Amino acid sequence: MDNDLLNDPIDDSVATDESGQPGSELSKANARADENYNKFLLAMADFENYKRRVQRDIEQRIVEHRRRLFGRLLPVLDNLERALTVPVGGEALRTGVESTLRGFEAVLTSEGISAVDVKGHPFDPHVAEAIGTVAATDGQADETVVEVAEKGYRLGEDLLRPAKVLVAKHQ
Template sequence: MDDKEPIQIQVADRRFWAQDESILDRAEVPEKKFPSYVEELKARTELAERKLKEKLKRLEEDNETFRERLSRETQKKVEREKQKLLTGLLEVLDNLERALAAADDAAALKVGIRLNVDLFSAKLKSEGIETIEPVGQPFNPHEAEAVGTIPVDKPELDQCVVEVLQKGFRVGEQLIRPARVRVGQYKR
């Protein structure tokens, strides 16, 4: 046994930290042919985020449209309620005007009623109520109600309002009450 040569055992250290750096530099890094799982998840996340942002933008636009429509509808409802309230007050004005016309004898009564009529008319005007003054204008069935005709001797007064029996009122473009009028009719 002594004749034999000692056996030489070679040990290759394959541990990472034991490798020579020059071997590591030469090692080829495999090419990425397909996206890794993390990159795929990142792409999906970005796509989902983009879709959510678009949906959020649409919802915000829809919400703004809804708010504007709700505001318009609320304003219309307020105007209708205001019209109902003020329509009842117009009768008070009519009665004051009748009392003023009937009180020819008592000057003080007439002055007092005139002041009340003027005050009430000013209050209505401050609320946006306008008086329809159709005398001398061509008859407009959208603003006045013809309750009769009066013969006129001038052709330019034919089909024109010549007398107002009851004033008409409107708020902006909305008619509250049409004027009750007599219309001129030209006879040759």
């Protein structure tokens, strides 16, 4: 070790401000830093509360939406149950089922859900899934959807489910 450093006198003078009061500038800076830190902590707490409130609002909206949706579907369920009480066959059963189907389609439409129209159109793998092929008839274009086994649906522009289709193929 360097002996000169050990023998240096200690400078015990304190910085003074213009008024001659020691450390008042430092204490003011510390007070401002404490105040800013407390403001930061309050802002962080406010932000966390905001995030919780937004999450709670989102969850409430989802619950409300589901309640409205399923409330509109319950009459469809009631109609299907009534259809089961009708003696087998007959025009009354068919009429009841058709009415129920229209009611269900109306609920889907009100929610922005629409069927994908693919029959007679060229096969598009973005909206349909080919489950088989059939021999194309004369005048029928190759790769044309000839039968829909299961409808596809969109929610707005988003595909909920692709249609399951049979596609014409020239042999």
